[in-house]
Amino acid sequence: MDSFGRHHNYLRISLTEKCNLRCQYCMPEEGVQLTPKSELLTAQEIITLARLFVKEGVEKIRLTGGEPLIRPDVVDIVGQLYKLEGLKTIAVTTNGINLARLLPRLKEAGLNAINISLDTLVPAKFEFIVRRKGFHKVMEGIHKATELGYHPVKVNCVVMRGFNEDEVLDFVDFTKDLPLDVRFIEYMPFDGNKWNFKKMVSYKEMLDTIKQRWPELERLPCESSSTAKSYKVPHFQGQISFITSMSEHFCGSCNRLRITADGNLKVCLFGNSEVSLRDHLRSGASEEELIQIIGAAVGRKKKQHAGMFNISRMKNRPMVLIGYCVFQKDPSSTFDTKCLDASVGQVPVDCQSKEVCSGSEFHTKVPRASDNLTHTDEEGRATMVDVGGKPDSRRTAVAGAVVLLGEKAFRMVRQNQVKKGDVLAVAQIAGIQGAKLTSQLIPLCHNIPLYHVEVSLSLDEARHAVVIRSSCHTWGRTGVEMEALTAASLAALTVYDMCKAVTHDIVIQELKLLSKTGGQRGDFSRV
Ligand SMILES: Nc1nc2c(ncn2[C@@H]2O[C@H](COP(=O)(O)OP(=O)(O)OP(=O)(O)O)[C@@H](O)[C@H]2O)c(=O)[nH]1
Ligand SMILES: C[S@@+](CC[C@H](N)C(=O)[O-])C[C@H]1O[C@@H](n2cnc3c(N)ncnc32)[C@H](O)[C@@H]1O
Ligand code: SF4
Numbered sequence: 001m002d003s004f005g006r007h008h009n010y011l012r013i014s015l016t017e018k019c020n021l022r023c024q025y026c027m028p029e030e031g032v033q034l035t036p037k038s039e040l041l042t043a044q045e046i047i048t049l050a051r052l053f054v055k056e057g058v059e060k061i062r063l064t065g066g067e068p069l070i071r072p073d074v075v076d077i078v079g080q081l082y083k084l085e086g087l088k089t090i091a092v093t094t095n096g097i098n099l100a101r102l103l104p105r106l107k108e109a110g111l112n113a114i115n116i117s118l119d120t121l122v123p124a125k126f127e128f129i130v131r132r133k134g135f136h137k138v139m140e141g142i143h144k145a146t147e148l149g150y151h152p153v154k155v156n157c158v159v160m161r162g163f164n165e166d167e168v169l170d171f172v173d174f175t176k177d178l179p180l181d182v183r184f185i186e187y188m189p190f191d192g193n194k195w196n197f198k199k200m201v202s203y204k205e206m207l208d209t210i211k212q213r214w215p216e217l218e219r220l221p222c223e224s225s226s227t228a229k230s231y232k233v234p235h236f237q238g239q240i241s242f243i244t245s246m247s248e249h250f251c252g253s254c255n256r257l258r259i260t261a262d263g264n265l266k267v268c269l270f271g272n273s274e275v276s277l278r279d280h281l282r283s284g285a286s287e288e289e290l291i292q293i294i295g296a297a298v299g300r301k302k303k304q305h306a307g308m309f310n311i312s313r314m315k316n317r318p319m320v321l322i323g324y325c326v327f328q329k330d331p332s333s334t335f336d337t338k339c340l341d342a343s344v345g346q347v348p349v350d351c352q353s354k355e356v357c358s359g360s361e362f363h364t365k366v367p368r369a370s371d372n373l374t375h376t377d378e379e380g381r382a383t384m385v386d387v388g389g390k391p392d393s394r395r396t397a398v399a400g401a402v403v404l405l406g407e408k409a410f411r412m413v414r415q416n417q418v419k420k421g422d423v424l425a426v427a428q429i430a431g432i433q434g435a436k437l438t439s440q441l442i443p444l445c446h447n448i449p450l451y452h453v454e455v456s457l458s459l460d461e462a463r464h465a466v467v468i469r470s471s472c473h474t475w476g477r478t479g480v481e482m483e484a485l486t487a488a489s490l491a492a493l494t495v496y497d498m499c500k501a502v503t504h505d506i507v508i509q510e511l512k513l514l515s516k517t518g519g520q521r522g523d524f525s526r527v
């Protein structure tokens with residue numbers, strides 16, 4: 001029990017720091033620096049600590065990581081936990097890659113509950129976010145878990161703007177014929193993951209989107225300590241939930257403690273204080289002494305986490321790396337920008353104040369002479385062209401680019417041997433994302449509803465080149481050539497990024513509009 005009267009009966013144990021995936025929001029591509037094996041908890045130490053916690057009132061243990069199912073003795077650990085009297089639930093959170101293979105043995109050993117992480121239902125996007133192959137294995141794991149009677153199987157989906165928020169309704173459909181609980185998780189800040197609140201899609205926003213499609217969505221009752229708010233589309237077999245760690249934290253009913261793979265007790269996910277139970281255990285501390293140490297740490301637990309902006313700046317264990325912008329535009333002003341992330345502690349580029357940023361102030365950008373610019377109003381402020389008076393028409397645009405790779409990189413792309421992954425698949429997704437993001441990237445570009453975007457990449461053996469072609473189509477008042485060009489540029493830059501470890505002698509050329517139809521100025525086609 002902590003000083004706020006919260007009873008801690010749920011322990012999360014990390015079985016390993018290693019993982020067979022490299023999710024962009026969690027781990028850097030090269031992995032994290034691993035603790036030497038001798039400093040990690042052995043299976044025996046895990047069981048000794050678990051026994052102690054269960055004796056003191058823990059009723060549920062979740063095995064997590066890293067990826068818990070890559071630990072060779074995981075089945076044995078589950079089997080030993082099963083023998084602990086008083087432990088009601090043994091659960092695992094897994095990325096699902098090894099699940100189908102291990103599940104029959106895990107079930108037999110006593111595993112009661114499974115949470116599987118899956119952020120997209122599109123195989124190519126999966127490879128992009130986790131930087132590895134394996135989508136079909138995860139799906140196989142999900143189906144296997146339902147077949148073996150785990151009801152519901154919880155599917156964890158971290159929702160990130162610009163990546164998968166457009167799949168929320170597809171994930172809801174996923175619950176139609178399967179006994180799943182798809183849990184939409186608000187993206188959380190961890191040391192180094194370049195968290196940005198614009199990337200986080202809030203629970204309210206997701207719920208609005210879902211309610212537009214399913215107005216009859218029903219709220220379900222849930223336990224007071226649950227992290228999830230659950231709903232159900234009537235007649236669907238499964239349900240959906242939201243884990244609102246950021247927009248509506250659930251610290252008031254927190255019942256969790258965690259032990260890291262190297263044996264540290266962490267009383268709060270977002271707290272940075274840790275106490276090494278491993279060291280005490282190895283130096284021969286008695287059960288009573290360990291209970292006292294744990295009790296003191298729990299007694300120091302804070303009431304709640306520090307709020308989404310503050311925790312993003314706190315030192316904590318890494319989850320890591322997804323690059324994002326430095327300045328957040330303040331909608332109330334043309335020149336003011338509020339710094340939310342990477343400039344903290346530095347003098348931001350272009351900021352008039354030339355002072356070190358503490359992260360909370362607005363920065364005033366150095367204004368530029370605007371007399372000769374075409375997209376400006378009478379006062380010299382930037383403005384978009386008003387296209388409101390133009391008639392609607394069907395508009396299409398096709399653009400292209402060529403990336404000259406040189407012989408070695410070309411061969412590796414052709415044989416899909418580039419270490420970063422499948423270059424053509426990732427670049428194709430980048431191109432499509434690029435088209436959708438055009439209005440955010442090109443300052444005075446309109447945001448246009450795109451009805452179709454296609455990006456294709458082919459190999460030109462003679463030139464050792466990747467040839468990119470993008471096409472976009474809309475129905476509206478302004479054209480889509482910038483969308484097609486942005487798609488081709490992003491696809492080309494992604495090819496460069498994925499191959500730069502092989503060579504820097506890469507040339508992007510021939511970025512151009514190939515054809516365009518619709519609009520007042522008539523059609524265009526490059527011959
Ligand atoms: N704030 C906070 N969020 C947590 C904590 N543990 C898990 N979460 C959130 O819950 C998400 C899913 O974690 P899981 O490993 O599936 O565990 P869980 O949600 O506790 O699972 P259940 O026991 O089934 O409720 C994580 O990505 C976090 O967003 C915690 O201790 N504090
Ligand atoms: C850290 S993983 C460990 C277990 C396992 N490897 C897996 O991916 O399920 C536990 C859960 O945390 C989620 N997670 C990781 N980083 C996150 C972040 N920055 N914000 C929200 N959830 C995150 C993952 O998607 C996963 O569902
Ligand atoms: S979220 Fe899980 S699967 Fe993804 S890198 Fe982190 S530990 Fe591995």
Ligand code: SF4
Binds near residue numbers: 255
């Ligand atoms: S942030 Fe800390 S206090 Fe809040 S729910 Fe998570 S572990 Fe509990």
